[in-house]
Amino acid sequence: MEDMSEETHWLSTEESAAWVRLVALTELLPGALDAQLLRDAQLTHFEYAALMALAESPDRTMRMTALAARTNATLPRLSHVARRLEERGLIHRFPCPTDRRATNATITEAGMQLIADAAPGHVETVRANVLDALSPEQLGQLYEIAGAVLTRLDPEQRLTATSCQFSEGPAVARAG
Amino acid sequence: MEDMSEETHWLSTEESAAWVRLVALTELLPGALDAQLLRDAQLTHFEYAALMALAESPDRTMRMTALAARTNATLPRLSHVARRLEERGLIHRFPCPTDRRATNATITEAGMQLIADAAPGHVETVRANVLDALSPEQLGQLYEIAGAVLTRLDPEQRLTATSCQFSEGPAVARAG
DNA sequence: CGTAATCAGTTGTCGTGTCAACTAATGTGC
DNA sequence: GCACATTAGTTGACACGACAACTGATTACG
Numbered sequence A, B: 001m002e003d004m005s006e007e008t009h010w011l012s013t014e015e016s017a018a019w020v021r022l023v024a025l026t027e028l029l030p031g032a033l034d035a036q037l038l039r040d041a042q043l044t045h046f047e048y049a050a051l052m053a054l055a056e057s058p059d060r061t062m063r064m065t066a067l068a069a070r071t072n073a074t075l076p077r078l079s080h081v082a083r084r085l086e087e088r089g090l091i092h093r094f095p096c097p098t099d100r101r102a103t104n105a106t107i108t109e110a111g112m113q114l115i116a117d118a119a120p121g122h123v124e125t126v127r128a129n130v131l132d133a134l135s136p137e138q139l140g141q142l143y144e145i146a147g148a149v150l151t152r153l154d155p156e157q158r159l160t161a162t163s164c165q166f167s168e169g170p171a172v173a174r175a176g
Numbered sequence C: 001c002g003t004a005a006t007c008a009g010t011t012g013t014c015g016t017g018t019c020a021a022c023t024a025a026t027g028t029g030c
Numbered sequence D: 001g002c003a004c005a006t007t008a009g010t011t012g013a014c015a016c017g018a019c020a021a022c023t024g025a026t027t028a029c030g
Helices: A013-041 A045-055 A064-070 A075-087 A109-129 A136-153 A171-175 B013-041 B045-055 B064-070 B075-087 B109-129 B136-153 B171-175
Strands: A061-063 A091-095 A103-107 B061-063 B091-095 B103-107
Touching (some): A045 A061, A064 A103, A136 B109, A136 B136, B013 B045, B045 B061, B045 B064, B075 B091
Antiparallel strands (some): A061 A103, B061 B103
16 A cells, blocks of 8 residues: 555554644643743743843844844744833844944843843743753753754744753843 | 853753754745645645644534634634635534524534645645655654653644545545 | 622734745846 | 945834623522
């Protein structure tokens, strides 16, 4: 019963079982992250990630386009989010001196303070919902598996090209 | 340097690396699924999953509340989606005979036809973006890892209590 | 029983993301 | 150098999901 190059290659029992769980995971995890951050810092996980990206950048500043790539956002989405964050005083936007089309965004002191305050609770949520459930071996397996999948989903590695986010002495905690 | 039960236990390098990749995965995968299904069947992945759940149910019928739990939707969300699907003739809603508060939803023949047509492309997308990147060992590891995490995120196993979705002779293909 | 509490579902409002259109600046080719 | 294409970013209109308020039916209880 080989494929005729038109017949669908349906999922095996093992494939289907793993897939169902992965879908459930991707369905539930974002909501859990958003819920905690919204409750404790009035930030979506996306806003938190954007502020983190700025906080970890040289001069705490990034071009809008670079920040959009880093956070997997479209430019219009980032523009809307940036306007709201700026209205809250968490970031500041100013024209790029070298390219007058471009806009730079900087995280403010208030923004640094907010994510510094929010980071511990966020880390705790990550541990409680994910990391604490995994053995050290599984942590490494997850790293490999997610990396393999991201080769397909994110070939240019826009999202994962990052200086470590919470490891060791966190830049945010120091800065706060 | 033990915790004082108030100090944040920051992520290790390994934890941070795995976490960043998992976040990227959960960020990118839903968009990839939605993009293919919207292009080929004008369905979001959520709508597709809801129709699939109906198709696999006895009598192709489910209570709204049960369908909401099965798809991790709030009832208002499902109500809106159901109205749109009904307007497109893909499902049919009618009052439950035994409980006059309740509403039952049935997938129509047109709905069955649509997901039968959409399923091969969807399976192909799942393979191309995820399964083909993993070894058989990794598939099993993913199953275990996602299961462990879901113990935290979905203790009642609402999302994963499912008859296998695409395995073997798929009910949808038979029915279409 | 009859009243209160709960449950099932729908509807309206609002916040957020997507898409298309637009402005403005930079690069390209002849 | 001057059109033309491309790039960076913003804005407005629309679609979808969350939350709250609401209707109507069922259950709990005294």
